[in-house]
Amino acid sequence: MTTPPNGVHGAVDTVDRKILTLLMAEGRLPNNVLASRVGIAASTCLTRVRNLRQRGVIRGVHADVNLEALGRPLEAMVSISLQASSRSRIAQFREYLGSLPGVLDVYFLAGRNDFMVHVAVADPGTLRDFVVENLSAVPDVAMTETNLIFDHVRPTAEHVLDA
Incomplete structure (x- = not known):
């Protein structure tokens, strides 16, 4: 098995993709709202988001500023x-x-x-x-x-x- 680029380890499944899609569109979604939209428990959602951060998939949340x-x-x-x-x-x-x-x-x-x-x-x-x-x-x-x-x-x- 090869190591993914930039230290990112592990596959991103369908649930992770839903989480990422929602966070890319609106990075400040509260965990309970995010969990509800993805269709998973809030505790599961929190664990998955933390895991995505630890693995380097989510590198940060940024404001889209009107220059x-x-x-x-x-x-x-x-x-x-x-x-x-x-x-x-x-x-x-x-x-x-x-x-x-x-x-x-x-x-x-x-x-x-x-x-x-x-x-x-x-x-x-x-x-x-x-x-x-x-x-x-x-x-x-x-x-x-x-x-x-x-x-x-x-x-x-x-x-x-x-x-």
Whole structure:
């Protein structure tokens, strides 16, 4: 038997999938409501959710924040390629990217680009300053490419779990 990725052990059965589907749609469901919707006892539901957390299947519960309401309506994906001589500093660069203001997500990639960074900022000037001052000015960076995000669609939980 092979070990599942990222330390996740054990199968996810139909009941676990129902729990995950509901929690992905509404992460703050009280246990008794969750249990009722899944059709299991509250104690069983609590045990299953704890087990899913312990196994690393559930990594956290997050708020879906309206960035425009926070004054950050402009979102972009910035691709970054590092200099060949910078390969030994990939971990440090990843941490650096995660510490920058406006960064929502950092992805380490295989392929033409080394990183993809999802940012949200107030306006085009702030985006330009972010790229120029925090990325292009860094000697380890060979190239950046910025793509504006017009819209974002999050698939339904069922779609994600059935993939």
